[in-house]
Amino acid sequence: MDTDGLAGLLEQFGLSEKEIDTYLAILDHGESKASTIADAADVSKRYVYSISEELEERGFVEVDDHAVPTVIRPVQPETVVQRLTRSVEQMEPELESRYTRTERTGEQFEVIKSRQTVLKRIEELLRNAETEVTLSLPASILPQIRSTLEETVERDVLVLLLVGTADGERIDTASLAGTASTVRTWDALVPTMLTVDRVHGLLAPNQILTSSTSDTRAIALSQEQLVPVLTGSFLANYWPIAEERYVRSPAELPGTYDGFRHAVFQIALHRTSDTRLEATVEGAPVADRDLPTRLSGEVVDVRQSLVRPVSSTVPIENAFEIQVDGDRYSIGGSGAFLEDFEAESVTLRRLEDGE
The missing domain is CATH 1.10.10.10 (Winged helix-like DNA-binding domain superfamily/Winged helix DNA-binding domain)
Known part of the structure; x- marks a missing residue:
């Protein structure tokens, strides 16, 4: 010195x-x-x-x-x-x-150098998830975070899980039950990507998780403008071409969903069994449409690619329509601009025959 x-x-x-x-x-x-x-x-x-x-x-x-x-x-x-x-x-x-421990606010970026830290961040983010998770990762890593994934699903968080395999690796479909709301597999290793509640994300090359000698780096971020881009990439580029291997049973109703995609997911599941649903949406009309901030009506259509059969025109489209007093209104989630209504909360209940 x-x-x-x-x-x-x-x-x-x-x-x-x-x-x-x-x-x-x-x-x-x-x-x-x-x-x-x-x-x-x-x-x-x-x-x-x-x-x-x-x-x-x-x-x-x-x-x-x-x-x-x-x-x-x-x-x-x-x-x-x-x-x-x-x-x-x-x-x-x-x-x-x-010392008073508080959450750091604002935009955050963290470069992660070690495999153990990447796994720790994934588990931390899963434990703190409130509405929605999208996750792709190598099949070899799944057993290490399985219990955390199961706990996340049990908290009624929508979890879309994509598991990648390599070199002829095979997955027992039965082993996937309970690890997510729905699981897809792909016979190739896709980048490890995690998004949580449209705010938190993680992106990592698979080598950092599968090789003990890798000098690659992962990035963890918290930014409301950037994380949805990762979610869009997951839904548009990887999710559609993967094979659906497991879908959780529809949730008991009535149920209220602050995560819009979760509401769409439940609508899609219930409609496969011809269950008639009523949706009450709270939020705001899009643009200058003259609508109240709360609408209730029967669900008459859904457009989504979260589960099969797919009904959306593009992979990232998630919306549904309700009929109110003879008029049909399209409902979208956060940032909706093509639909009639931007929903912040959706409550679903069964409609009995004759209603």
Whole structure:
């Protein structure tokens, strides 16, 4: 470490530039008179006397003012370091008692270098998911996060899982049950991608998870404008060409969904058994359409590609239509602009025959 580096560290302990110059001069000269230190540090003799007293109080030097002239000597560096270490350690409990842990806000990007950290981030994000998860990953990784996935599904979070295989690797379909709302497989390794609640995401080359010698990097991010792009890529580029291997049974109704895709998913499942549904949507009309902020009506159509059979015209389209007093209205999710209504919440219930 050079002089500048040492001076920078001493500055962190509250020493000013002049104090540092004086202290380093004392270290260099050993036991010395004030005049010798003043010449070496390019400061006045009076300043040396003044600052030496402060350095003595901090435990850096000893001042022998019984000698004529006064002698200043440095304290053994080992002793200085021990005193500083004790001071820092004594400070920690009080800092901890005053520390309030809060979520970091704003846009966040994190470059991840290790396999274990990638797996840790995936599990953390899954545990905190509230409405929706999309995830693609190698089949070899699934057993390591299986229990967390199952817990996420049991919290009524929509989980779309794509599992990639390589080199003739085969997956037992029965083993996929319960790991997601619906699972698809593809006989190739796709990039590991995770999105949670349209806000949090992770993107990683498969090598970081499958090879112990990989020098690749993963990226974790929290950004409301960018994460939906990852979700769109997942739904448009990978999900449509993968093979559907498992779909969870339809949920018991009535049910309320803050995640729009989850509502569409449930509508699609119930309509396969010809169940008549009523949807109550809360949100806002799109553009200048003259509609209330709450609509209720029978679901008469759905457009989606989350489960088969697909009914959407493009892979990322998710919408449904309801009939209200003889008029049909198209309902979309966050950011809807082609539909009549942008829903923030959807409540579904069965319609009995004759209603």
